[in-house]
Amino acid sequence: MTALRITPMFAFGSRRALRMVERNLLVYKHQWLGLLSGFFEPFFYLLSIGFGLGRLVGDVAGPGGQTIPYALFVAPALLAASAMNGAVVESTFNFFFKLNYDKTFASILTTPMSPADISLGELAWALMRGAIYTVGFLGVMVVFGLVRSPLILLTVPGALLIGFAFATVGMAATSFMRTWQDFDLIQLVILPLFLFSGTFFPIDAMPEGVRLLIQLTPLYHGVDLLRTLSVGVVGPDTLVHVAYLTVMGLLGLAVVSRRLDKLLLK
Amino acid sequence: MQYRRTFRASLFGSFGIPALFLTAMGLGLGGYVDRSADAVLQGVSYLQFLAPGLLASSVMQTGSFEATFPILGGLQWNKIFHAMVATPLRARDVAIGNILWIALRLTLVGSIFALVIVAFGASRSPLIVLAVPVAVLTGLAFATPIMAFTATQRTPDRFAALFRFGTTPLFLFSGTFFPIESLPSFLQPVAWLSPLWHGVAVCRALMLGTIGNEPVLAVIHIGILAAIATVGAVLAVRTIDGRLVKG
Amino acid sequence: MDDAAPLILARHLTKRFGAFTAVDGVDFEVAPGEAFGFLGPNGAGKTSTMRMIGCTSPISDGELTILGMDPRRQGADIRARLGVVPQHDTLDNELTVRENLIIYGRYFGLPRAECQRRADELLEFVQLSDRGKDLVEPLSGGMKRRLTIARSLINEPDVMLLDEPTTGLDPQARHLVWDRLYRLKQRGVTLVLTTHYMDEAEQLCDRLVVMDKAKIVAEGSPRQLIERYSTKEVAEFRFPAGVQETLDGQFDGLGDRIERLPDRVLAYADDGEAVVIAARDRGLHPETVLVRRSTLEDVFLRLTGRSLIE
Numbered sequence A: 001m002t003a004l005r006i007t008p009m010f011a012f013g014s015r016r017a018l019r020m021v022e023r024n025l026l027v028y029k030h031q032w033l034g035l036l037s038g039f040f041e042p043f044f045y046l047l048s049i050g051f052g053l054g055r056l057v058g059d060v061a062g063p064g065g066q067t068i069p070y071a072l073f074v075a076p077a078l079l080a081a082s083a084m085n086g087a088v089v090e091s092t093f094n095f096f097f098k099l100n101y102d103k104t105f106a107s108i109l110t111t112p113m114s115p116a117d118i119s120l121g122e123l124a125w126a127l128m129r130g131a132i133y134t135v136g137f138l139g140v141m142v143v144f145g146l147v148r149s150p151l152i153l154l155t156v157p158g159a160l161l162i163g164f165a166f167a168t169v170g171m172a173a174t175s176f177m178r179t180w181q182d183f184d185l186i187q188l189v190i191l192p193l194f195l196f197s198g199t200f201f202p203i204d205a206m207p208e209g210v211r212l213l214i215q216l217t218p219l220y221h222g223v224d225l226l227r228t229l230s231v232g233v234v235g236p237d238t239l240v241h242v243a244y245l246t247v248m249g250l251l252g253l254a255v256v257s258r259r260l261d262k263l264l265l266k
Numbered sequence B: 001m002q003y004r005r006t007f008r009a010s011l012f013g014s015f016g017i018p019a020l021f022l023t024a025m026g027l028g029l030g031g032y033v034d035r036s037a038d039a040v041l042q043g044v045s046y047l048q049f050l051a052p053g054l055l056a057s058s059v060m061q062t063g064s065f066e067a068t069f070p071i072l073g074g075l076q077w078n079k080i081f082h083a084m085v086a087t088p089l090r091a092r093d094v095a096i097g098n099i100l101w102i103a104l105r106l107t108l109v110g111s112i113f114a115l116v117i118v119a120f121g122a123s124r125s126p127l128i129v130l131a132v133p134v135a136v137l138t139g140l141a142f143a144t145p146i147m148a149f150t151a152t153q154r155t156p157d158r159f160a161a162l163f164r165f166g167t168t169p170l171f172l173f174s175g176t177f178f179p180i181e182s183l184p185s186f187l188q189p190v191a192w193l194s195p196l197w198h199g200v201a202v203c204r205a206l207m208l209g210t211i212g213n214e215p216v217l218a219v220i221h222i223g224i225l226a227a228i229a230t231v232g233a234v235l236a237v238r239t240i241d242g243r244l245v246k247g
Numbered sequence C: 001m002d003d004a005a006p007l008i009l010a011r012h013l014t015k016r017f018g019a020f021t022a023v024d025g026v027d028f029e030v031a032p033g034e035a036f037g038f039l040g041p042n043g044a045g046k047t048s049t050m051r052m053i054g055c056t057s058p059i060s061d062g063e064l065t066i067l068g069m070d071p072r073r074q075g076a077d078i079r080a081r082l083g084v085v086p087q088h089d090t091l092d093n094e095l096t097v098r099e100n101l102i103i104y105g106r107y108f109g110l111p112r113a114e115c116q117r118r119a120d121e122l123l124e125f126v127q128l129s130d131r132g133k134d135l136v137e138p139l140s141g142g143m144k145r146r147l148t149i150a151r152s153l154i155n156e157p158d159v160m161l162l163d164e165p166t167t168g169l170d171p172q173a174r175h176l177v178w179d180r181l182y183r184l185k186q187r188g189v190t191l192v193l194t195t196h197y198m199d200e201a202e203q204l205c206d207r208l209v210v211m212d213k214a215k216i217v218a219e220g221s222p223r224q225l226i227e228r229y230s231t232k233e234v235a236e237f238r239f240p241a242g243v244q245e246t247l248d249g250q251f252d253g254l255g256d257r258i259e260r261l262p263d264r265v266l267a268y269a270d271d272g273e274a275v276v277i278a279a280r281d282r283g284l285h286p287e288t289v290l291v292r293r294s295t296l297e298d299v300f301l302r303l304t305g306r307s308l309i310e
């Protein structure tokens, strides 16, 4: 059984993975502007969709049936979507490119670092960077008065969990990719998730069948998790979301840990 | 290379992405807008309001993209443009050829998008036929100056910032998703500086069939777009020429 | 470890990429402290062999033992004791010169302070101390090569793998690299290098194998190879354009062996002068004549019928 052979993250790679984080910190000492700029995209989206478009939408039904302003509805969803996007880009395109084409990573492979160390290290860094952006975004939400509950602080680990789940599955998917064209498939999956996971409008408006289908997909759980936390209405649903994303991440990790080495050393 | 692949117009990309956006934002979110914002949109459904904005924006984004990585690729990585000028082609032929090629791509992208819009019943007027060239002109108003910028670059490092602080905010604040009247009043004049806003305004007037109300304004919008595209093209020819001659 | 045991031992070592065989069942061994070379033209399979030794490319067939370990199971332990200079520089362009060395040491698990100490020492060694704070990109080719060599030394390796260490460098930069490699050799570091320059092989290698088309075609010290496969001297004749083709048969019997290249004729003999005089006696009027000592280039020509660098 796969599930029984899940290797914990730190045993699958090793502490050497942290060296990749160290490298990224060195790199960003020179390019801190690039790091900073990553924070602006969700911020622009919040201003435009949350407030600009929000004026047309008015109030919508939030978690627990209470009515909330559209900006408060959409802000945690944007956070969840950007956690997903960041993790997917890092674990698919960038991951494939770095390990197959980037000379820097080729040179790291000549040291005792293994492909698993490198990928886990890069993943850890991507999640840390994501956490920094999440904190920044929360700051903006505070400034705009979009805070209803101290539980909103839990969106930081929540967004990390979303990133973890999508990143490991993304890496697992990448390990089956042969050519760049295969990556078009990822677009095919990510865009519908982004648009229909209750991100921009409540899924109640959907027909029953579609709604059930959406409830099976991961970003729906991510969006609803962060939304319930920001609004402060947690319940059994919240636990379901957490369980879903955790299992997804561990399954991804189980697949990756079996396939990585064979795949990446030519 | 990686980026080009992901953006490559597969069948899904060309027809699927517009359809997904129109469904989610136009129909899904639009349902909520139509319930509460009738006063702002004056009887126009949100789907109909949004469609021209998405048309112009997606052509604009394709134009911006095509003027970055593929052009830098030709100049820097595979040096294919250098090989071309070793033949009787001159540098300016290479530059103009690229601009024409982009215009062709944009026409294709815009036409497909327009077909999808018609299939959704999201255009009120047959003048959508004219909205396609306006969208292409909008795309060129982005593509040509960006191409001039690209020709001064040796690495793609600055492109991320260009998209993040250039095209993305313009996409979000140029009246695509909501009328700029919803912006704080001090920001509204700023929209005049956005080429995308001019493009969206004309496309919307054409597709809603209200172009006859303010024809002079439409001509001004188009004039501004044409001016930007032309100046951009001149700059692009110059910088590419300089780059290829210097090597 | 037993001192006499080879550091690297390859038996029937093979590398296949799909149906294509890049290294075809080669045997060789490298002794501790030795400078060992792979000499061969482009595409011979040198890099593929080096990458297998470097444990970044799984072997397809045969056996390979490095420092007494098996690359299939102990890759990381082996890599910890190697210093690798790849054919194309793989420096981290996003970091400065000094940071490149420090982070590389960190990949080997060295403490940060130790990395900094060694980095400064190595920058001194490759004469780049004044460029430590610069980014890598503006450095010249020769500087990048020296930095790559410094980087490969950060873990104080037992064995250095150098894949074409001086290809593409100007003569001055090459001599500087050679000088540094020579010092390393004197310190007892085992050097394994590939090259398609015969002068490089002659300068640096105690022993070498000649590779061609995925196989090893000869093995020995440069001197042994020359003695075995060539004569002491060579007389080179160049003729005006179009003349050489008309000289069929006229060289027969001049020296021990004749090689006709597109642009010149080579006559191999232990006494080159005598061949030149004999040629003149036969009424041959070359444009230029050169008598020189045999080199590995001549060995390669003899073994494969082709020049090393086409």
Ligand SMILES: Nc1ncnc2c1ncn2[C@@H]1O[C@H](COP(=O)(O)OP(=O)(O)O)[C@@H](O)[C@H]1O
Binding pocket: A266, C017, C020, C021, C022, C040, C041, C042, C043, C044, C045, C046, C047, C048, C049
């Ligand atoms: N990853 C690879 N996939 C397929 N063929 C390869 C690969 N690497 C090398 N080769 C082929 O193997 C042969 C030997 O290459 P290489 O070992 O690089 O030779 P050398 O270093 O002597 O020039 C060449 O024909 C090359 O094209």
Ligand SMILES: [Mg+2]
Binding pocket: C043, C046, C047, C048, C087, C163
């Ligand atoms: Mg090679």
